[in-house]
Structure formats: C-alpha cells, structure tokens
Amino acid sequence: MAWFRKDKKPLKATDRRDVPTDVFEKCEGCGEILYRERLAQNLNVCPDCGFHLRVTADRYLEILLDEGSFQEMDAHLQSADPLGFTDLKAYPDRVRAAEKKVGRNDAVVSGHGTLDGLPVCIAVMDFRFIGGSMGSVVGEKIARAARKALAERCPLIVVSASGGARMMEGIYSLMQMAKTSAVLARMHEEGIPYVSVLTDPTTGGVTASYAMLGDANLAEPGALIGFAGPRVIEETIKQELPKGFQRSEFLLRQGMVDQVVDRRELKDRIAVLLRHMLGAPAGGDGA
C-alpha cells in the first residue's frame, strides 16, 4: 500500500541544471545524463551502471514479444466505482486523471502474441496508473489472460509493477488476490506454464498473489519486492532497514525468486525456460 507516498528527495543543485527531458534522462543509479534515444535502444537499462529504469507496459510488450505479434484483449474494461468512494478526491476522478496520464484504461495491458515463436498469453502492469494498484479491472484482465492460456493451452506471462491493492475498491480489491490465485490454481492443475516477472516495485497484494506464484519467478535487478512496504516496516520495528532489504538480490538469497535477470536477456531466458516446461526442443541459438 506504499503507492501513495511519493519519494520526494530534496533537489540538489546538480539536479537543477537545464536538462531538456525530452532528449535526456538522468540515471537514478549513477546520476549520469543519458540520451533518451540511446537509453531506449538499451531497453532503458543504463549503459554505464546497469540500473534498470522503469518502462511502460507498452514498451515491455515490445521488449518481450516478437515484432507485430501482440494482439491486445479486453482493452475496453474500465474501473467502476462500486463503493462510491470519495476521499480527498472522488475515485472516478482519480481514474480519469490516470487514464489521461497513461493513455490506458487501467494499470494492466493484456493479450496474446508470440515470444521467440512460442504462442503466449501475457499481461503487463503499468506503475504509472494509480501506482499500479490492483482493482477489479486489473484482476479481471489477468484472470481473462489466464483463462485464455487455459483454453489455448499456452503459457502465461505476467509482468508485475504494483504498489498493492486499490483500496478505493475496498474488499473487491482484496478479493482480486483470491480471484487471480483461483484461476492460477486451475492452470496449476492443468500443467500450463506460468512465468512471473517482478519489476520495480512489486509490493502488497500483487506480490502476495500472482507475482509469487510463477513456475519461474524472475526479478529484474534491484527491484523492490515485498509484501509490506519498507516505510511501514520501519515504522513498526522503529529502526532503519538494512541496505538491499527487499531488493531482488535479497529475494534470490532468501529463496523467493528463481533468478535475477537483466532486462536485455529476459526474452531469451523466458524462451529457454518455457521450452523446458513445455518439453519442446531447444530454440535456434540454444540447440
């Protein structure tokens, strides 16, 4: 539930120098000023330090799927306001504002396509949409992608980026954890492969449901992954968290993810893993 507290680091003098943000972007890892174009070619991974900058859902689909193969599903689904929820803002207003900002109806884009020639169903979350929070639309789209995978008997890939549950949908947001896990239970019974990719950040109810249930859990380097947000933990235990706590490499050591994979190698890695799980012959390069 950490998605509302924005990390506002105080501006340093160096941050203020005129960097035209449409051409350049600053690496959060090493502070280097990078050409956007070069960064995009490198899949938004800093060429100098390897820091993984966040990417949009649409960009992630380009990274993983074969060119031109993606067919979007359920793009029309939109958040309802089942509780009539108003805090300092009305929930529908928050949704409209996020739609305008992201150009999407909700925090996940789903569909099917091919990955290295393998037919897959896929859902990718977008953290920019109300902190990638999971409400009914996110849950429903992921459930539908999984049902499609069941019907077609093809693997499912979910790329997570989420601050947790969308509390403006109350109990329905909590129940999306049960919903997505229930359809994954059916996939589990049918022996259909499911790969979960965890990107920065993956926390709260998303982690405690589909993000942790992959036949392979693959994390991007340095991603924040956990159930409770770091600030909530610090407030509870009244001490600072150790460096690297709840980062991908920590989860690998603790046995919660199978591999930490560089975004630039992710597509190949998923292809190899899927071919193992499907009992398919090795692909072109790995033969």
Place this chain on the structure above:
Amino acid sequence: MAAGPHLEFEKDIVELQEQIERLEGLARNKGLDVASELQDLQSKLEVLRRETYQNLRPIEQVQVARHPQRPYTLDYLDLVFSDFQELHGDRSYRDDEAIVGGWARLDGNTLMVIGHQKGRDMKENLRRNFGMPHPEGYRKALRLMRMAEKFGRPVVTFIDTPGAYPGLGAEERGQAEAIATNLREMARLRTPTVSVVIGEGGSGGALALGVTDRILMLEHSIYSVISPEGCAAILWRSAEHREKAAQALKLTSSNLLALGVADDIVAEPDGGAHADWDQTARQLQRSLAKHLSELIELDMDTLLRQRWAKYESMGAWLGEDGALDG
C-alpha cells in the same frame, strides 16, 4: 462477560445498567417493592441495547469487532466444538501462535479447525503477536488443510487478525509467497471449506485463511483491504479521519453481503458477541452445521467448480457498453 472495558457509544447502556443495580440494592437493603420500576428499566435497557446495536456506525462496528472481550478462535473451539486436539508447527521453521489449529468435532463429526488467535492480556498477546501471523503461521495452516484433505474431512477457518505482520523476519521468510500459496492451494483443496470472520478481517493476513466455499461473517465483524486507520493515513493524510475511512471502505457484514462477498451473516445477540458468548456460540454452531451439511452433499468436481466460479467473478467493472459487470 458484560464486565470489562466499555465502548464510548455504550455509555447510556452502562448508565442504565448501573441504575438498575442501584435500585436492586435499594430493594434488598430497605425491603422496598420496586418490581414495577425494575421491570420498566429492564425493558428500557433491552430497547436501548437493540437500538444501539442495530444502528452502529461503521467506526463503531470496527470497535465492536476489536472488542477485547469478544470470543476468539479458542473460545469457539471450547464453546462450539468438542474433542479439540491442537496441532503445532509448520514442520519447517517454528510454531506461530498467532494461528491455532487442529482436529475438533462439530455435532460429533470430525473436522479441521484453524483460526487466528489474539491474546487476552499483554503477555499472551506478545506470544501471539496480537493475532498477526508470520509466514510460518500461514504454512502451518496450509499443512493442516492438506491433512484435512488427505483424510477427507471439511475445514473451518476463523478469521480474526489486524493483518499480516510488517516485520523483518516476516519479509525475510517470504510472507508474500506464503499468503499467495495459501490462496492458490485453498482454491484447489479437495474438501469442503467454510471461513467465518469472527472479529477483524484484516487484509492479506485474513484472506490467507479465507478462500473457502462459503464466507460467513458474524454480524459485528468487519472485513477490509486495509484498516480504517491505515486508509485514512494514506488517503486523508491523517489517521484521525478513520471514521470517514471506515464509512467509505464498506467493511461491515451487511456491506459485504450486499457486495456478494459474504454468503451469510451469523446474528449476534443485542449488545454484541462480547455481551453473551453462549448465545453467539449457539448461533454460530447452527450456521456452521447448515452450511457444512449443504457442502458435503456436493461431489468434489461440483464443489471446486462452484468455488472457482465464486472467486473468479469477484469484483465490478465497466464492460464494452459501459454496463456494470461482475
């Protein structure tokens, strides 16, 4: 059981109770005949209790759900079940006392009962971590559910937790994975399952025992994605707005019944479960027996299909034509 701390909105009830006690004392000591006055006050008290408890505001429901004299899982095991044999540990790390479970009999029939367990005093609460489980608690629960499946016995879970514990160890040992695994495995458990929210249904820590064929709620229990305090702190920027958050979150049993999440409400006596444990236990026993007897009639494939359909349809969204689905 009426003793103990009183809630703010119970002030008038307590005053009336004290008035009755004074009058009774007077009658005893002075030998006065106050029978008709007493009867008046008693019926006034009954009406006041009923009216108060039928018109609780959401934040008051939250207070009742958290009442320190409310029956907990072990109390129901004592009052509703017989032959309880507690089973400890996850066989991997340790025994988490925030969750208890084991074999028990309901009306003579063996089933597996698992529930969150809060403490009655500070010492017990430290041992039980105020009913907030660590990953090994969820894993113990799953171990017991699988054993119930193995022996073909139904599972009943009691939900009563502020939520998962936001601590170092819980994260180190993968509470997200533990909760997620419980959700998936409960969805495919091949035995009838019923969960009952008996007090506080707090977020993922509650749901980890909650993916069941039937979800029952005690009348004054609550079930929510986040505590009103936590929600207020984030959305209203201050926990002081918890009353607004409690209202907005729609977390009461009647809310959840209307939203199609709860299947049934177990009535509580006027004055709440904390005022009359025995009557609450009798209601719970009747309700459990009814739902379990319906579920055990179903063959396993039907049971699982219904369970999947129940959870896979949860939520509300707008479809293509702007119509409300789900």
